[in-house]
Each structure stands twice: as structure tokens, then as C-alpha cells.
Amino acid sequence: xSTAFTLMLDALTKQRGVRASLVAGADxxxxxxxxxxxxxxxxxxxxxxxSLYRKARRSAKTAGLGATGFMQLxxxxxxxxxxxxxxxxxxxxxxxxxxxxxxxxxxxxxxxxLG
Amino acid sequence: xxNGPGDDVxxxxxxxxxxxxxxxxxPLAETLRRRGQLDLARKVAMRGLERHxxxxxxxxxxxxxxxxxxxxxGAYDEWAIVRNLVPGHVGAMKGMAFIRFHQGELEEAERxxxxxxxxxDDADISAAIRTVxxxxxxxRVSLAMSPEVAADPRLLFxxxxxxxxxxxxxxxxxxxxxxxxxAEDGSDIAADVGATLTGVSAxxxxxxxxxxxxxxxxxxxxxxxxxVNLSPAPAAGALGPGGLIVLVAPAATPLGLLxxxxxxxxxxxxxxxxxxxxx
Numbered sequence: 542x543s544t545a546f547t548l549m550l551d552a553l554t555k556q557r558g559v560r561a562s563l564v565a566g567a568d569x570x571x572x573x574x575x576x577x578x579x580x581x582x583x584x585x586x587x588x589x590x591x592s593l594y595r596k597a598r599r600s601a602k603t604a605g606l607g608a609t610g611f612m613q614l615x616x617x618x619x620x621x622x623x624x625x626x627x628x629x630x631x632x633x634x635x636x637x638x639x640x641x642x643x644x645x646x647x648x649x650x651x652x653x654x655l656g
Numbered sequence: 657x658x659n660g661p662g663d664d665v666x667x668x669x670x671x672x673x674x675x676x677x678x679x680x681x682x683p684l685a686e687t688l689r690r691r692g693q694l695d696l697a698r699k700v701a702m703r704g705l706e707r708h709x710x711x712x713x714x715x716x717x718x719x720x721x722x723x724x725x726x727x728x729x730g731a732y733d734e735w736a737i738v739r740n741l742v743p744g745h746v747g748a749m750k751g752m753a754f755i756r757f758h759q760g761e762l763e764e765a766e767r768x769x770x771x772x773x774x775x776x777d778d779a780d781i782s783a784a785i786r787t788v789x790x791x792x793x794x795x796r797v798s799l800a801m802s803p804e805v806a807a808d809p810r811l812l813f814x815x816x817x818x819x820x821x822x823x824x825x826x827x828x829x830x831x832x833x834x835x836x837x838x839a840e841d842g843s844d845i846a847a848d849v850g851a852t853l854t855g856v857s858a859x860x861x862x863x864x865x866x867x868x869x870x871x872x873x874x875x876x877x878x879x880x881x882x883x884v885n886l887s888p889a890p891a892a893g894a895l896g897p898g899g900l901i902v903l904v905a906p907a908a909t910p911l912g913l914l915x916x917x918x919x920x921x922x923x924x925x926x927x928x929x930x931x932x933x934x935x
Contacts, residue, residue, distance in 0.1 A: 604839070613875070616864045
């Protein structure tokens with residue numbers, strides 16, 4: 542079943558080094574749509590990613606730093622990229638050597654298109 | 657019409673291939689720098705400089721690439737060339753001052769900022785001058801074991817922090833162990849910021865375990881005015897796993913400088929914790 546996000550997620554997952562892309566609720570982290578090669582763990586990761594993003598937004602607000610944009614978690618063998626709004630978060634799981642600059646640009650563009 | 661950054665890179669590369677003296681090397685090098693492809697960006701910028709050795713923008717571009725790569729002296733030298741070519745170049749003076757500040761040469765940093773201030777009415781420069789002057793009194797506090805830090809752990813990172821930078825060390829509950837984060841009104845909001853980040857380390861650990869991508873190294877997020885870097889704090893002394901070092905810098909801070917500063921903060925925290933801090 543396709544949703545309003547399906548084409549966008551397909552395009553993101555075609556980027557070199559991207560293993561999965563998901564859209565989840567910003568408040569509850571429940572997956573709305575996904576394009577995954579990482580099995581069921583994706584839904585748990587969406588919840589954790591949404592929670593991390595909420596914390597980032599809260600801390601930025603507390604510090605008076607304005608709206609939060611692109612966020613990435615770097616690990617030894619991969620990256621988790623997140624960007625969101627009040628309602629949804631867009632999440633990308635990528636390999637360590639993926640072109641993060643390009644992924645960031647594509648995620649910013651996708652978020653803009655979603656309004 | 658280009659369809660994205662990849663297309664632009666291809667267009668600029670093609671233009672340079674057909675006309676090696678084209679100025680397309682400038683946006684090409686900048687795009688590569690922003691992507692973090694610093695070696696390639698440097699090669700493109702240097703090739704451009706061979707054709708345009710007196711072009712200030714080309715030296716400015718190379719300076720930014722050097723700064724991102726952590727080559728502070730190289731960046732300083734390139735900005736010095738810019739300044740020779742355009743004596744009132746405010747960007748070059750600010751860049752040189754920023755580097756001198758990080759090298760601990762506060763008098764020269766202040767002199768450069770005063771020169772820049774003479775050419776523009778920029779509130780950021782005035783704030784930077786105040787910070788450099790304030791830091792003059794704390795720069796001598798360079799050891800984690802100093803009596804000043806022992807008496808007030810908020811000073812732990814003080815000598816490492818330039819204008820509008822802040823660093824704090826949190827335990828796994830988000831409680832502030834050291835460092836300070838001053839809001840515009842002068843109040844220390846470190847505890848409030850720390851409280852919002854409670855549990856980040858545990859969640860990052862769980863996410864990376866689920867994804868099987870190894871230990872997490874950093875969380876970086878951008879805001880309208882800043883870039884915030886969260887890193888695992890060293891588990892040393894009284895601090896167990898799950899602590900965080902939070903570094904906040906202006907959005908325009910080169911990533912190379914941010915990384916360098918973060919490394920210094922981590923080392924400082926390790927030294928302080930190992931020597932009995934936070935007990």
C-alpha cells in the first residue's frame with residue numbers, strides 16, 4: 542500500500558549507502574511508512590529516533606537556539622539521520638561511508654516538499 | 657537547468673575541464689567542503705589558485721577548507737593573504753582572530769577583532785571582543801586541577817571556549833558536573849539544558865544496538881543559530897557510563913574546529929574526572 546510518503550522514501554533509499562528510510566509520528570515515534578532493508582528493528586529504531594529528536598528540540602528550545610533542523614547520530618559502522626516537524630520525523634539509516642552531505646540535502650528537500 | 661547538487665558538481669567540473677581558467681572552481685570547492693570531501697575540495701581550490709593567485713575569494717575558500725580540516729595555521733596563512741589583497745576584509749580578520757583565540761594568542765585575537773570592528777558595525781565582533789577580554793583572565797586556568805576549577809567546576813572548559821561557545825559535562829541523569837552555558841541574559845542555563853537531555857546516551861546506545869552499527873560516537877544537530885554536538889563523556893573517576901559532553905557553537909563554526917574543540921573538552925573532562933573531580 543502506498544502513502545503520501547512512499548515515493549519520497551523510495552527516492553531516499555536509492556541514495557548510495559542508505560539502508561532504510563522511515564516516516565514516523567513526532568510525538569509517539571510510530572512508523573507511518575517505511576522503506577527498509579533492516580527488518581523489524583526499524584520500527585524500534587523509529588521510536589528511538591523520534592525520541593532523540595524530541596529531546597534535541599526541547600534542549601534547543603530551552604537554550605533559545607531556535608528551530609531544530611537536521612540531526613545525525615554517528616556510530617562506528619553507520620549513521621542515523623533525522624529531520625522533522627511538529628507532526629512527523631523523517632529518518633534515514635545509512636552506512637558509515639555514505640555521502641552524508643547529499644543525504645542531508647535530500648532530506649531537507651523532502652521535508653520542504655512535505656510542507 | 658540543474659536538478660541538484662550532484663548535477664551542479666558535474667556542471668562545474670565540466671566547465672573547468674573545458675575552460676581551466678573558469679571561476680567555477682569556487683562553487684565546486686565550496687560544495688565539496690560542505691559535503692566534507694576536504695581533500696578533493698583542497699585540490700580543486702589549489703588548482704584554481706594556480707590560475708588565479710591574486711583572487712581573494714580563492715584564498716578565502718582555501719582558508720575555510722583548511723579550517724574544516726583542522727589545519728589552523730594553514731587557514732590563518734590563507735586569510736592573511738586575503739587581508740594583504742583586501743586590507744579591510746572583515747571575514748579574513750574574523751577568521752584570523754578566531755584561530756588565534758583557539759591557539760591561545762588572545763592579544764593578537766583581540767587586536768584583529770578591533771581591526772575588524774573599525775571596518776564594520778557588527779554586534780558579533782563586539783561580543784567576540786568582550787569574550788576574548790574575559791577569557792584573558794581565565795586563559796591561565798589551563799589545567800583541570802587548578803584551584804579555580806576545583807572551587808568552581810563551571811570553569812572547567814572556560815579557557816577553551818570562544819565567543820558564543822558553551823560546553824557542559826553531564827552525568828547519565830542529565831545533571832551538570834562541570835562547565836557552564838550562559839544565556840543571553842547572563843544566567844547559567846546548563847542545568848535546564850541538561851535536564852532536557854536526560855537519557856540521550858541510553859537511547860543512542862539502544863538505537864545503535866538495534867541497528868548493529870557499533871558504538872555511538874556523536875549526535876550532532878543543527879538549529880537556526882547553532883550546531884549542538886553531544887558526545888559520550890569519558891567514564892572516568894566518579895563518572896560511570898552514560899555521561900555526555902555537550903558542545904554548543906554558532907552555526908557557522910567550521911566542523912573541523914568544532915571537532916578539535918570537542919576533543920579538547922573530552923581530554924579536559926577525562927583529566928578532571930581522573931584527578932578526583934565530581935566527587
